[in-house]
Amino acid sequence: LNSNNTRAQTSSAITWISGPPASGKSTLLLGPLREALAAGDFTVRLLVPTATLSEHLRHDLARTGLVLRRNSVGTLTRFLNEIPISLKAASNSQFDAILAEVLTRNCPEEFVPLQESPGFRAKLLACLEELALAGAEPEEVPGPVGRVYTRLRQALAKLGAGLRGQRLEAAAAWLSQAPPQDLPSGRLFLLDGFYRFANTELKFLEALAARFEVRATRVSDSPSSPALRLPQRQPLITKATPLTREQEVLAMAREVLRLAGEGVPLRRIGVVLRTTRVYAPLVENIFARLKIPSRSYVGVELSRHPWMGFVRDWVAAQRSAWDAEKALAALRWSLTGLGNTSTGDSLELFVRENLPAPARTLFPQLKAWESWGQAASSQQLLAEFDRLREWAAAPRALAVNPENAEVQAFHWSQFMEALRQWRLLLELAAQGLAPETKLSAAELWDLAQLEGEAATLRDRDRRREVVHVMDLEESRQWDLDYVFAPGLLEGEFPRRAQPDAFLGEDLRARLGMKTMREREAEEDQLWQVLLTRAHRQLWLSHPLRDSNGEANLPSPYWDQIPGAEAVAPLPWLAIASGPVRGTPAQPTLLPNYRPNKAWSASEMEDYVQCPFAHFARRVMQWEGLPALPSQRLDALLLGTVVHSALEKWLREPSARLPEIAAAEFDRKIAEAGIPVNYAVWMERLNLLRVLSLYEKSAPAQSPGWTSLAEQMVELTLDGNIALRGRVDRLDLSPSGAARIFDYKYSQGRDLEKRFVQSGLYTLATAARDDVCEVQSFTYLALKADEALKEISGERLEEHMVAAAAAARQTAAGVAEGFIAVRPADSKLCQYCEYIDVCRIRTQMATAEDEVDDETAEGAA
Numbered sequence: 001l002n003s004n005n006t007r008a009q010t011s012s013a014i015t016w017i018s019g020p021p022a023s024g025k026s027t028l029l030l031g032p033l034r035e036a037l038a039a040g041d042f043t044v045r046l047l048v049p050t051a052t053l054s055e056h057l058r059h060d061l062a063r064t065g066l067v068l069r070r071n072s073v074g075t076l077t078r079f080l081n082e083i084p085i086s087l088k089a090a091s092n093s094q095f096d097a098i099l100a101e102v103l104t105r106n107c108p109e110e111f112v113p114l115q116e117s118p119g120f121r122a123k124l125l126a127c128l129e130e131l132a133l134a135g136a137e138p139e140e141v142p143g144p145v146g147r148v149y150t151r152l153r154q155a156l157a158k159l160g161a162g163l164r165g166q167r168l169e170a171a172a173a174w175l176s177q178a179p180p181q182d183l184p185s186g187r188l189f190l191l192d193g194f195y196r197f198a199n200t201e202l203k204f205l206e207a208l209a210a211r212f213e214v215r216a217t218r219v220s221d222s223p224s225s226p227a228l229r230l231p232q233r234q235p236l237i238t239k240a241t242p243l244t245r246e247q248e249v250l251a252m253a254r255e256v257l258r259l260a261g262e263g264v265p266l267r268r269i270g271v272v273l274r275t276t277r278v279y280a281p282l283v284e285n286i287f288a289r290l291k292i293p294s295r296s297y298v299g300v301e302l303s304r305h306p307w308m309g310f311v312r313d314w315v316a317a318q319r320s321a322w323d324a325e326k327a328l329a330a331l332r333w334s335l336t337g338l339g340n341t342s343t344g345d346s347l348e349l350f351v352r353e354n355l356p357a358p359a360r361t362l363f364p365q366l367k368a369w370e371s372w373g374q375a376a377s378s379q380q381l382l383a384e385f386d387r388l389r390e391w392a393a394a395p396r397a398l399a400v401n402p403e404n405a406e407v408q409a410f411h412w413s414q415f416m417e418a419l420r421q422w423r424l425l426l427e428l429a430a431q432g433l434a435p436e437t438k439l440s441a442a443e444l445w446d447l448a449q450l451e452g453e454a455a456t457l458r459d460r461d462r463r464r465e466v467v468h469v470m471d472l473e474e475s476r477q478w479d480l481d482y483v484f485a486p487g488l489l490e491g492e493f494p495r496r497a498q499p500d501a502f503l504g505e506d507l508r509a510r511l512g513m514k515t516m517r518e519r520e521a522e523e524d525q526l527w528q529v530l531l532t533r534a535h536r537q538l539w540l541s542h543p544l545r546d547s548n549g550e551a552n553l554p555s556p557y558w559d560q561i562p563g564a565e566a567v568a569p570l571p572w573l574a575i576a577s578g579p580v581r582g583t584p585a586q587p588t589l590l591p592n593y594r595p596n597k598a599w600s601a602s603e604m605e606d607y608v609q610c611p612f613a614h615f616a617r618r619v620m621q622w623e624g625l626p627a628l629p630s631q632r633l634d635a636l637l638l639g640t641v642v643h644s645a646l647e648k649w650l651r652e653p654s655a656r657l658p659e660i661a662a663a664e665f666d667r668k669i670a671e672a673g674i675p676v677n678y679a680v681w682m683e684r685l686n687l688l689r690v691l692s693l694y695e696k697s698a699p700a701q702s703p704g705w706t707s708l709a710e711q712m713v714e715l716t717l718d719g720n721i722a723l724r725g726r727v728d729r730l731d732l733s734p735s736g737a738a739r740i741f742d743y744k745y746s747q748g749r750d751l752e753k754r755f756v757q758s759g760l761y762t763l764a765t766a767a768r769d770d771v772c773e774v775q776s777f778t779y780l781a782l783k784a785d786e787a788l789k790e791i792s793g794e795r796l797e798e799h800m801v802a803a804a805a806a807a808r809q810t811a812a813g814v815a816e817g818f819i820a821v822r823p824a825d826s827k828l829c830q831y832c833e834y835i836d837v838c839r840i841r842t843q844m845a846t847a848e849d850e851v852d853d854e855t856a857e858g859a860a
C-alpha cells in the first residue's frame, strides 16, 4: 500500500478506503479477508458489482491456496436476495408489461407521439429504475415522467413488487430492526470495485454497517490528485497508429507474439477494451487465427449470438406469413448448415431466381411450421420453440480440422450456453403469464427478448496460460505486466456523455443522480485506471481510418502523453493489405483474356474507367447474386423502360408517350416480379411525369429529315479493332447529313466530358453508307432542366480523336493483360461492385497519408 496516496476515512458507520488507481486500496481492503480465510474463519465476506469480477477474485484467492465458501465472494445484487423482504422483484418483461399497461390506460400527452417508437418504453423504464435507485419520491419528480413514475409504483404495489431502489430501501429498513438471529451470516463486509453507489445502495450499506462492520473502497476524488500522475507503476508507454482496426489488432497480436518469443508468460499480458462491442470479436478472431491463446472476460451480449439472430429472423419470417425473402434470411445463418456453404449459395441463387414465387413452393419444409401463427398456451409454444433446435448443425469442423479443435470446442460450448439461456428466457417470459393466456409464438418471443436485453454469455474457459481480454471498467482488479489498449478514438474513449432527455441535468443533480459532469469525470478516472494497469509496458493505439476510409480523430487523451514511444507501421501489414497490383496477366490467362469480338462503347468505357473493374466484370464475370424482387427496380430497368417507350413513340409519333411508357413500365414490373408498393408507384409517377415533359420539349425533326430509332452502327479501326453500337435516335437528311441523339434517364451531369460513347458513335455513324457527315451528337438528359447536351463542331472532332486513341490504348492494354486497379475517376468507385475486392480504399488512404507526411515534412 502506498500510504501517501491512500487514506482511510470513516463516514458514518462505513469505513471508506479511497485513493487514486493502483495505490493499493484493494490490497488493503482484502487483507482481513485473506487473513480470515487462512485461519478458517468464514465470517468475512467480499461484495463486488459484477459476476465476472466475483469470479476473477475467487480464482485469484483460490490460486494463493486459500479455501473459500460459496458466499465468501459474491455480488451485491445476490446478497440483497438474502434479505427477506416482502417486496418482490419483477422480471424485465413483467416490468415492461406493467409499464405498457400504465401507458395504455393513462399516457401523458407529451409521450403519446413517442409511445409506439422502438426502444421508448425500455428507455423510460431505465429512467424510472434510476429514479428509484436515487430514492426519489414521486412528488419530487415533475412533469410526465413524475406522473408515470407515480402510476408505475402504484401498479407494482398492487402486485407486491417494487423497483430495485424500493427493494434496497425495504432491505435497509428490515436490517435496522431485524432480530440478531435472523441477520445474514457474516461479521465483516468488504465492498470493492464500485465506481459509485446510488443513494439507496448507500442507505442499504449504512443499515448494514449499523449491524456489521463494513469497509469499502472508492477512487479518490481529492483535487490534489495530479491529472496524469502514474502512482507507483510507470510503464513504458508505446503509441501505435495502424491504418484500420484490423491492422490495429494485427499489430497488437504481432507484439504479443514477440513478447511470448522473449519468454513473457501469456498470463501476464492483457488486452483492455473500452469499446468492447467492436473490439472483442475482432481480438478473438485475429488471435485465434494467429493461434494466440486468449480468454475473454467480456461477456458477449446474448442478443448478438447467432442463435438469437436466427430465431429473430425465423419469427420475422413467420410474422410475414412466410415471406420467401425473410425465410431465406433466417435459413442463411451458418448454424443451419446453409450459411457460408456452397449448398446454401445454390439455395439462395435458386430462391432469388425464382422470386416472387410463394415461399411454400420454394421451401416445402415450411408446411411443418404453419402452426406458428396460431394462438396457443405458453407450454405448447415452448415445445414449438424447442423444435427450432432441429436447425442447429453439429460442429462438424471439430473432426475435419483438429488443429482448430480448441476454438471450435469453445464456440460449441458457447452455442450450448446460448441455447440454455434462450430456453430460460422463454420460460421466464412464460412464467409471467396467466395459465389461461393464449398467444402466438411471435408474442412469446417478444416477451423473451425483453427478458434477455441485458443477458450476456460468459466465457467458461478455464485455461491459465492465456492473454486476458477484458473491459476497462473491470480491469481495476488485475495485475498485469503488459497491457494493450486499442481504440483511443474521439467519441469512443472518453465516451460522449449525452444529456438526459427525460429528466434534465438540474433535476438529476437535485435528486443526487449521476450528472453529465460526473459521467465525464468517470471517463477521466477510467483513463487514470488505464495508465496504471501495466507494470512494464502500456501499448496505446487507434486506427487512422474508419471502415469507409475516412480519417479518424484520436481521443483527446492521446496527446496527454507526449513522451510516448511511437511505433512505425509494420511493413508486412502494409503488404498484406495493399491494393491488388496492376501486373500483366499470367501468360495462361492471355489467350482467354478477351475473345476477339467487337467492342461496345459501354465495355470500352468500363476499361477506360478502370482496367481491373473491366477484368472483373467482363473477363472473370464476377457477379453478385440476382437482386431480390424488392431491389429489382434499379436504374438499369428504368433505363430499359424509357428506351423502349421512346423507341415505340418514335415509330408511332401520333401516340401519347406517357401512355406508351405506363404500359411499358407495368409490363417490365410484372416480368421482373417486382411487388407493387408505394415506392414502385412513386417511381412510376415520376417516370411518367418526366416523359410527359419530354413529349412537349423533344427535339423536333427538321423538315425533310427522317428520324430512325435504335440504329446499329459498326466500324473497324486500324483493321483489327471492331467497334459496334446502337444509336437511340438517328436523324438523317436526304443529302446524308446526320444528327445523333442518345437518351439518358438521369440529370446527365458532366455528360459532355464523356468522350468514349460520343466519339465512337460518331465515328461509326460516319462510316455508314447513307451518311456523309455527322453534324452533332446530343445527349438527352431526361431528368435535367436543360435536357439537351449537344456536342458539335471542333468539340465533336476532339471527342472522335480522343475516343479513337482510347480504343487503341484499350486494345493494347488488353493484349498485354494490363489489369491495374487504376480508376480514371475515383469518385465513381463508390458505385462499383468490386470495391471490396480491389482494396482501392487502402490504396487511397495510403496515398493520402503519404501526401500528408510530405506536406508535414515540407512545412518543417
Ligand code: SF4
Pocket (backbone or CB within 6 Å): 609, 610, 612, 613, 821, 822, 823, 826, 828, 829, 830, 832, 833, 834, 835, 838, 839, 840
Ligand atoms: S472500385 Fe474503383 S478501383 Fe476498384 S475496381 Fe471499381 S473502379 Fe476500379
